[in-house]
Amino acid sequence: MPGEEASGRERRKRNGREREREEADGGSTSASERLLFGGRLVYDTSWAAHERSRYALPLRTMAATLPRLMAMAVRMSWQADRRATLAVALAETGRGATQAVGLLGINALLTVLLGGGGLEGRLRAALPVVLFVAGAAAAGALCSAASTRFAGPLEPRVERLAREMYLERAYRVEMAAMEDEEFHRLLQSAQFGADSARRMVGHCVAVISGLLSLVAAGGVLAVLHPVLLPMLVVMVVPSAWASLTVARRRYRSFHRWLQHVRASTMLSMLLTDTDAAAEVRVHGVGPFLLEHFRGMSLAAEEEQTRLARLAARAGLLASALTGMVGLATYSLLAWLLWSGAMALAGAGAAVMAIRTGTGALDGLIRRINYLHEESLHVADLQRLLRESDDRQIPAGGRRLPDRVREIRLENVSFAYPGSEGTPVLRDVSLTVPLGRVVALVGENGSGKTTLVKLLCGLYAPVRGRILWDGTDAAGADRQAVFGRFAVVAQDHFRWPMTARVNVAISDTSAPPCDRRLAAAAEHAGVDFAEGLPRGWDTLLSRTFKGGHQLSGGQWQRLGIARARYRDGEILVVDEPTAALDAKAEERVFRQIRRLADAGQTIVLITHRMASVRHADLIHVLHEGELVESGSPAELLARPGGRFRELYELQAAAFGRGPAAADVPEPRPAGGRP
Ligand SMILES: Nc1ncnc2c1ncn2[C@@H]1O[C@H](COP(=O)(O)OP(=O)(O)OP(=O)(O)O)[C@@H](O)[C@H]1O
Numbered sequence: 120m121p122g123e124e125a126s127g128r129e130r131r132k133r134n135g136r137e138r139e140r141e142e143a144d145g146g147s148t149s150a151s152e153r154l155l156f157g158g159r160l161v162y163d164t165s166w167a168a169h170e171r172s173r174y175a176l177p178l179r180t181m182a183a184t185l186p187r188l189m190a191m192a193v194r195m196s197w198q199a200d201r202r203a204t205l206a207v208a209l210a211e212t213g214r215g216a217t218q219a220v221g222l223l224g225i226n227a228l229l230t231v232l233l234g235g236g237g238l239e240g241r242l243r244a245a246l247p248v249v250l251f252v253a254g255a256a257a258a259g260a261l262c263s264a265a266s267t268r269f270a271g272p273l274e275p276r277v278e279r280l281a282r283e284m285y286l287e288r289a290y291r292v293e294m295a296a297m298e299d300e301e302f303h304r305l306l307q308s309a310q311f312g313a314d315s316a317r318r319m320v321g322h323c324v325a326v327i328s329g330l331l332s333l334v335a336a337g338g339v340l341a342v343l344h345p346v347l348l349p350m351l352v353v354m355v356v357p358s359a360w361a362s363l364t365v366a367r368r369r370y371r372s373f374h375r376w377l378q379h380v381r382a383s384t385m386l387s388m389l390l391t392d393t394d395a396a397a398e399v400r401v402h403g404v405g406p407f408l409l410e411h412f413r414g415m416s417l418a419a420e421e422e423q424t425r426l427a428r429l430a431a432r433a434g435l436l437a438s439a440l441t442g443m444v445g446l447a448t449y450s451l452l453a454w455l456l457w458s459g460a461m462a463l464a465g466a467g468a469a470v471m472a473i474r475t476g477t478g479a480l481d482g483l484i485r486r487i488n489y490l491h492e493e494s495l496h497v498a499d500l501q502r503l504l505r506e507s508d509d510r511q512i513p514a515g516g517r518r519l520p521d522r523v524r525e526i527r528l529e530n531v532s533f534a535y536p537g538s539e540g541t542p543v544l545r546d547v548s549l550t551v552p553l554g555r556v557v558a559l560v561g562e563n564g565s566g567k568t569t570l571v572k573l574l575c576g577l578y579a580p581v582r583g584r585i586l587w588d589g590t591d592a593a594g595a596d597r598q599a600v601f602g603r604f605a606v607v608a609q610d611h612f613r614w615p616m617t618a619r620v621n622v623a624i625s626d627t628s629a630p631p632c633d634r635r636l637a638a639a640a641e642h643a644g645v646d647f648a649e650g651l652p653r654g655w656d657t658l659l660s661r662t663f664k665g666g667h668q669l670s671g672g673q674w675q676r677l678g679i680a681r682a683r684y685r686d687g688e689i690l691v692v693d694e695p696t697a698a699l700d701a702k703a704e705e706r707v708f709r710q711i712r713r714l715a716d717a718g719q720t721i722v723l724i725t726h727r728m729a730s731v732r733h734a735d736l737i738h739v740l741h742e743g744e745l746v747e748s749g750s751p752a753e754l755l756a757r758p759g760g761r762f763r764e765l766y767e768l769q770a771a772a773f774g775r776g777p778a779a780a781d782v783p784e785p786r787p788a789g790g791r792p
Contacts, residue, residue, distance in 0.1 A: 155382070155411055185326075185487055188494045192323035195316050199276040203269040207324055210266035215331020217259035222339040222475065224252035226468035233464040270324050278317035285313055285500060288507040294577045295536045296510035305503050307377055312500025315493035322490040329483030336476030343465045343472070344455055350448040351476045354441060359484040361437035365430045366492045372426055376419060383415035393661045393668065448473065516596035519603070523588045526551040526574065531583035533573060543569045545743045546583070550736075553689070556711070556721045558731040560762060561740035567724045568609060570740070571691050574722065576600035605687030609694045609724075611678035615660035618648050621677050625685035635684055643680035644706050647673055672700060679707060689720040696727065708733070728766040737762060 196204040228248045232241055289306060296302045340347040386408050389395050399405050452469060455461040461469070528551075533544040544566045551557050551574065559567040572578050573585065576597050585592040592600060605625060614621050622639055623631035636655065640648060651657035651667055660666040669677070679695060692711065696704040708730050715721055715733070723734060731737055732751050739747040739754070739762045746761050747754055754762040 150414060155386075184491070188319075188487075188490050189323055189326065191494060191497065192316075192319045192490070195277045195281065196273055196320050196323075199280050200273050203273040203276075206269040207266050207273065208327070210262045210269065211324060211327045211331065213262035214259050214266065214328060215335055217255045217262060218332050218475070219335030219338055221252055221255040221259065222335055222468070222472055223342075224248060224255055225471055226339065226343070226465065228252060229464035229467045230462075233462070233467070266324060266328070270321065274317045274320045277320050278313050281316040281497075281500060282313035284504060285309060288504055288511075291512055292507050292510045293512055294572075295579075296507070298536050300537055302506065302510065304377070305499065305506065307381070308374060308496070309499040309503035311496045312498075312503070315496035316500070319490060319493045319497060322486045322493065325486040326483060326490060329479045329486060332479035333476060333483060336472045336479060339472040340469060340476065343469045344461055346451065346455075347448070347469055347473070350444070350451060351473060351480065354444045354448060354477050355480040355484055357437040357440035357444070358481055359488075361433040362485055362488045363491075364433050365426075366488050368426060368429055370492055370495050372422060376422060379415065380419060383412055383419065386412040386415065445477075512597050514598070516599075517590060517594045519590055519595050519599050520588050523553050525553060525588065527586045528570075528573075528580075529584045529586060531570075531573065531580040531585065533569060533578065533580050535569075535578075542581075543743050544573070544580075547740075547743075547745045548583075549738050549745055549748055551689075551720070551722060552736065553720045554718045555735035556715045556723060556733060558723045558725070558734035558737045559740060560725075560728070560731060560737055560765065562765075564742075565740040566743045567740055568693055571606075571693060571722060571724065575604045575606065575691065603688045604691055605682040605685035605689070606691045607679050607682040607693060607695050608691075611674075611681070613659065613674055615658075615662065615666075617656050617658055618651060618677065619655040621659060622680045622684050625681045635686075639680040639684040642683045642710055643676045644703055645673075645676045645680050672703060676703065689722060690714065691722045691724075693724045694726065695723075696725070696730075728762075728769045739765075 193204065196207075228245055231245045231248060234241065236244075292302075297306075337348055337351065340351060390399060390405060390408055390412070392399075395404070399408070452461075452466055452473075456463065456466045528547055528549050531544055531547045532542050534540050534542045547566075547570065559570060561567055569578075573580055576592060576595075579593060587595065614624055616624075619631055619636065622636055622645075639645075647669075648655050648657075652665075658666045659669055661668050675695070679692075682690060682692070695711075696707050704727075711721055711723065712733055715735075723731065725731060734751060737747075737749060737751060737754055738745055739760075741761060747757070749757075754760055755766060757763055
């Protein structure tokens with residue numbers, strides 16, 4: 120059919136275009152990428168036209184941007200250490216001045232030595248000049264040493280400052296930003312900004328030094344013969360062009376291959392990961408991962424080979440051009456000498472000035488180039504700082520009522536960022552009365568954990584409201600919202616630190632308190648801590664020397680102790696007993712009941728239907744919608760109800776039906792004492 124033929128043609132054309140683009144970008148999707156990561160990990164850099172323009176700067180634009188780059192580096196240094204910045208600036212200026220004076224001294228020395236008169240007289244006349252040149256060289260060396268002394272500590276200080284800014288922004292942004300692919304990419308590339316900021320300072324110092332050397336050499340050449348000055352500049356243009364071209368390609372490649380490199384590093388780390396070690400061996404995953412690591416590394420190597428080929432080609436062309444210009448310059452010098460326009464002493468000084476000048480210019484271009492390259496990474500960091508401003512968790516906000524009676528979700532809908540709007544929660548309206556045990560029940564993926572994340576303030580609903588006794592959480596002080604919760608998450612984080620920190624980290628407002636630690640441990644059944652090799656000070660990570668590995672259930676108990684240590688007004692317990700043995704599980708629910716009796720609000724997510732019998736209120740979710748709400752007795756009495764169905768399924772597995780006697784009477788409402 121003509122329509123189908125047309126769409127087939129269109130598809131072939133599109134595939135052809137994609138292939139062409141892949142080839143131009145250096146390779147196609149490797150089999151490893153397709154199998155392990157579902158597609159290509161190399162970025163299409165056409166995502167932002169302004170990015171492209173940043174690494175397509177022509178030479179003269181680059182020269183024009185130099186003052187801005189220098190100002191950027193000086194500003195960062197100034198912020199980090201004013202005294203050291205001033206000292207480096209003074210030392211470099213001194214060094215440039217001594218170099219100019221030294222060159223002029225050499226000119227004077229050659230004039231004396233090659234001038235008329237007897238050898239002894241000439242040598243005697245040369246002695247003060249030699250002393251002067253030696254003095255200038257010694258002063259230059261002192262300035263150079265002073266510059267090294269002060270620039271050394273300045274650079275790490277700048278790096279620390281930039282890294283602190285980066286890290287602070289990273290942990291302050293909304294969860295939604297962390298899951299936004301674009302923002303995450305920026306977060307990844309900006310992490311190199313701090314390193315680049317440090318290097319920028321070093322390059323900036325070298326640029327200042329190169330510029331002063333150049334001024335010194337140029338000044339001497341202009342004095343000797345003005346025509347030599349433009350030759351000095353022309354001589355360096357080819358190498359400037361080559362290094363700029365190579366830097367641009369390197370930067371572009373860096374951005375495109377960022378994901379790919381991360382993924383292959385991750386593969387190599389999986390092979391040495393202690394958590395994956397057992398499966399790697401028993402399931403024979405080692406050769407599989409190694410093969411794909413090799414596949415991905417080969418693709419990255421190809422890219423490096425391509426870059427090296429391009430760099431070699433550009434370097435060769437630049438060397439040929441520099442050679443030709445050098446030949447022309449020295450021919451010009453010979454002609455000046457031959458025509459009598461320049462004396463032999465002047466020609467000697469000119470050769471030295473040309474050598475100093477080209478060396479300085481060459482170094483200068485290289486450093487400007489590095490400065491430019493590093494500035495692109497620092498610009499990524501600056502962009503992150505700017506963009507994260509809009510994505511920060513807002514500071515301050517409306518006060519939440521001190522004593523809240525209930526949290527109410529009104530027609531709440533939610534979709535995760537980047538999920539193309541597929542709703543995970545749809546039009547959910549429910550209440551969480553404080554001082555009660557509220558259970559969220561439902562099949563896997565029904566949205567229970569997501570609902571709790573919204574409740575804690577980690578995400579904002581796409582539609583609908585969350586009201587704390589009439590105060591909309593949307594405008595409330597988010598830190599205050601977080602402050603009300605303590606969470607035992609399903610996948611709570613295993614901090615690679617000591618056992619003590621693993622518990623006390625939930626409340627960093629004060630140093631760890633042994634009394635609170637003991638109470639939390641007692642609550643969660645952490646009876647193994649004292650028996651660890653160094654007790655509570657045992658490092659819980661096998662990746663460090665002396666580290667110790669806990670069992671899954673022991674980690675789970677530490678997670679429960681952590682939430683207890685925080686002592687939040689609302690305790691969220693998401694599948695708390697998955698890794699626990701029967702005795703420990705029974706203990707956890709006993710403790711939960713004890714807390715509930717003391718008026719603690721508990722939001723409980725569990726698949727153990729028997730455990731929710733003690734809840735005051737159960738909300739049943741199904742595919743993102745609230746399908747039932749009520750007390751356990753009400754829900755179990757509802758024939759054909761979803762909760763009853765789930766309950767009966769599990770009860771049948773244990774050979775018992777839903778006995779009304781199982782279900783306790785609802786407790787009267789009441790906040791935490
Ligand atoms: N960070 C995320 N980004 C995108 N989608 C997510 C994210 N977290 C969860 N989802 C999706 O949201 C849906 C609901 O997940 P959620 O974790 O809330 O379910 P749950 O009811 O807690 O499931 P389970 O009982 O298995 O823990 C799932 O389809 C899941 O794939």
